[in-house]
Amino acid sequence: GAVVSQHPSRVICKSGTSVKIECRSLDFQATTMFWYRQFPKQSLMLMATSNEGSKATYEQGVEKDKFLINHASLTLSTLTVTSAHPEDSSFYICSASGVRGGYTFGSGTRLTVV
Amino acid sequence: DAKTTQPTSMDCAEGRAANLPCNHSTISGNEYVYWYRQIHSQGPQYIIHGLKNNETNEMASLIITEDRKSSTLILPHATLRDTAVYYCIVVNNAGNMLTFGGGTRLMVKP
Numbered sequence: 132g133a134v135v136s137q138h139p140s141r142v143i144c145k146s147g148t149s150v151k152i153e154c155r156s157l158d159f160q161a162t163t164m165f166w167y168r169q170f171p172k173q174s175l176m177l178m179a180t181s182n183e184g185s186k187a188t189y190e191q192g193v194e195k196d197k198f199l200i201n202h203a204s205l206t207l208s209t210l211t212v213t214s215a216h217p218e219d220s221s222f223y224i225c226s227a228s229g230v231r232g233g234y235t236f237g238s239g240t241r242l243t244v245v
Numbered sequence: 246d247a248k249t250t251q252p253t254s255m256d257c258a259e260g261r262a263a264n265l266p267c268n269h270s271t272i273s274g275n276e277y278v279y280w281y282r283q284i285h286s287q288g289p290q291y292i293i294h295g296l297k298n299n300e301t302n303e304m305a306s307l308i309i310t311e312d313r314k315s316s317t318l319i320l321p322h323a324t325l326r327d328t329a330v331y332y333c334i335v336v337n338n339a340g341n342m343l344t345f346g347g348g349t350r351l352m353v354k355p
Contacts, residue, residue, distance in 0.1 A: 137288070165342050174332075175289070175345040224288050226343065234279070234343055236288035 133159050135227045137237025144215055144244055152210045152240045154225035160205035161227035165234075166198075169222040181208060215244045249333045254350040257327075263320040265349050267333030270314040276337050278309060280318045282329040283348070289332065292318065323353045 134157040144150050154164060163182050167175040179195075181187035181202035189195045197219075199211040208227075212219055225237040250268040257263040269278065277296050281289040293300055293307045295316075300307045306319040320327055332348040 135288075167345075174347055175283075177342050177344065180342055222286070226289075233291070233294075235291065236281075239286065239288045241286065 133227075133229070133233065133235040135161075135225065135235045135237045137225050137240060139240055140238060141241045142243070144242070146216055146244055147214055149211055149213045150215055150242060152212075152223055152225070152242075154208045154210070154227065154237050156206045156227045156229070156235070159227075159229040159231075159235075161208070161229055162205065163228045164200075164202050164208035165226040165228070166200060166208075166210050167224045167226065169224060169239075175224060178210075212242065215242070217244045220244045249335055249346050251331075251333050251346065251349045253347065254352065256352050256354055257320075257323045259325060259353055259355050260322055263323040263327065263351060263353070265318040265320075265331050265333075265351065266315065267318070268315045269333070269335045272313050272335050273337075276335045278307065278313075278316050279334045279336060279343065280305070280307065281332045281334065281343075282327075283332065284329045289345075292331075323351075325353050325355065327351065328353045 136155045166178045168178050169175045178193045179187040179189045181200050183202050183205050187200035202208040220243050222239050224239045226234050228234050277294050279294040280292040283289045293305050295307045309316045330348040330350050334343045
C-alpha cells in the first residue's frame with residue numbers, strides 16, 4: 132500500500148530558530164499534500180494544502196510567512212516553522228494524495244520549542 | 246464537505262465486536278465515507294472507505310445505510326491494540342482535504 136515517510140519524528144529546538152519537517156511519498160506520486168497540526172487532546176486541524184509546483188493554500192488563521200510549505204516534487208513536501216516559539220509546540224502531520232485518490236498520512240513530528 | 250457526528254467515547258470488551266456509529270445526514274451523492282484511527286502520538290491510519298455499498302477488508306467492515314445518512318464501522322474481534330480514536334470523515338475524494346471532527350475514543354478492555 133501507499134507509504135508516506137515523515138521525519139524527524141521528534142525535534143526540540145530553541146525559541147527563535149527554524150525547523151524543517153519533511154514528508155515523502157515512497158511508492159506513489161503525491162499530487163496533493165496536506166499539513167495538519169494537532170494540540171494535546173484535540174483533533175487534527177488542517178493548516179495548508181499544496182499541489183506540486185504551486186503555492187500552498189493556507190487555512191484561515193495560519194500565517195504563511197511563519198509556516199513555509201514547499202512542494203517542489205511529486206514525492207516531497209516540506210514544512211518549515213520559522214522563528215519558532217513555545218506556542219508552536221505541537222504534533223505536525225502530513226498527508227499525501229495521489230492521482231488514484233485516497234489519503235495516506237505520515238507518522239507525525241512532535242515539535243517542542245524551548 | 247458534509248459534517249459528521251460521532252459519540253465521544255465507547256468501551257468494548259476484548260474479543261467482542263466493536264460497532265462505531267457515525268451520522269452524516271448532509272452527505273451528498275459524490276461524497277465517500279472514510280474511516281481512520283489514530284493511536285496516541287501516531288499519524289492517522291486508514292481503515293476503510295465506501296460510497297454506498299457495504300465494504301469489508303482485513304481490518305473492518307463498513308455498513309452504510311441505504312439513505313447514506315449514517316454508517317457503522319465494525320471491528321469484528323476487538324483487541325487491546327484497537328484502542329484508539331476513530332474518525333469518520335466524509336469527502337468527495339477529488340483531492341479535497343479531510344476535515345477531522347472529534348472522533349470516537351474507543352477503549353478496548355480486557
